[in-house]
Amino acid sequence: MKRIPIGLVFPGQGTQKAGMGEIWRESPSWKLTETISEATGEDVSRLLLHTPAEQLLRTDLAQLSVFSVGVIAHAEAVRTGVLDGAVIACAGHSLGEYTALAAAGALTVEAAARLVAVRGRAMRDAARARAGTMGVLVAAPLNDVEELVRLLRSDGAEIWVANVNAPGQTVLSGSAEAIELAADQAPSIGAKAIRLQVGGAFHSPYMAPAAEALGHALNTTVFAPAHLPVVANVDGEPHAAGSEWPGLATRQLTSPVQWEKSVRTLTGRLGCRRLVELGPGRTLTGMIRRITPETEVASVDSPDAPGSM
Template structure:
């Protein structure tokens, strides 16, 4: 078997869907739902099997659901030996950073689940206190998107770059008016806007109250002093010192997710195979846009771990 250096990548909120746990029910990793339920107070089996899509959109519930599926996918990948090589580094998109920290050994599963629950609650409360939204600008160059939102802010509307996902895909976040104005002017920089169905202005200063609340939880979290490299959303740099995550976890809520730079950083670490673990295949699509030569696979269900069927 050709064992090549592997990076594990984990998706974030927005990849949830109704019944997302059904494929995992008969796997050994399903027991993780009981463990996560015990420490968060949420019924993860109910959440993953029966919760209607509209309720699953709720920020705190969506984050727990996605985190749990990512944890199960990682457990099954390890159990079945499906990764195809040694894990060199991990990264996660927004919420996915907590699954990445768990896989890298920086956090135990239980504490990571508690942090995800606290983070989701704090973000939901911040969004309820101050209405906001997000939109994705496609086809426009990043520097021109940054200039446009700066111009709109100077005119008095609240809008910021929230995610730099891939070439030609930048998410903006802020007030309903600020995001709408950005969409109205997108054509002037060669782009167009797709509105996102989200519950708040995430990764913007609107999340400052959530960052303050989460900081208290992170301050009492004992991260492992040394762990596998995790490329952080905030600075797109690899970190192996668990002491940095209290600071980075707080900053992440109000800072842009630098996903394009993060994928390039994984390449510089020697990762030649990127494995997406969790619901959907969103990250695989972004990675192929960032680096068309990258080998990327998505393990989004137990069937992905099954050996190929061969004729006898």
């Protein structure tokens, strides 16, 4: 019998929470915390078990914690055979792209962890140098949000589209004043504004210094020449050559995350009939159901995930 084609998806920053590793600590794949700790110089076990929630808001710690849980969840899913199908592609939301690259065989876990550590520190430093924030506009069509952003920028506001997550869910990034202006004008396009508690204006030109620092690390990292296709955030297109990723991942820091397009690529052109989210929470599962309700979707956010997916 032909196996169902599966796409694996991995969440990003914002899904972290205190004690998020507790449910995984008795699993055999927990030993990966030692691997990641050695690669990054961080005590990942302590990070996942004992770090307070307010400290996990720090960009570099949030990213490393979410990456680590995603890697453990994937390793356990492979070890236990719960992925009852043929994995044909991967994708990750923002930070999750690095977990996807490891799962696809483009990077070793150690190499991906080192890049995540560099990325998190570079983004933290860029945010300290140039303060910014993010907000979500819910319920408005993307075209209307883009027009609102264009009008605000024509008046001098520093604001950009940061994430196109799903129909009626667009994230904006920029100065605190610009995000407030967008929130005030959201009702004019039928949108509701939600402020995000984040440490910077991610996926915007504010992250240019971080992109420069990360670019150097990416260019000195060994990627596999060929690997399982990973759909990139910056263009929503599948890429299966390691040589492409230094450029794609550098651009990702200052470009919008094209998540809706990425999901449509996975389920359309690539033919994934089931998408499985691996890592903390079920944020991507909710987005996928809004993007393509007909697609089968499942989550592996604990070792107690169903026996097959």
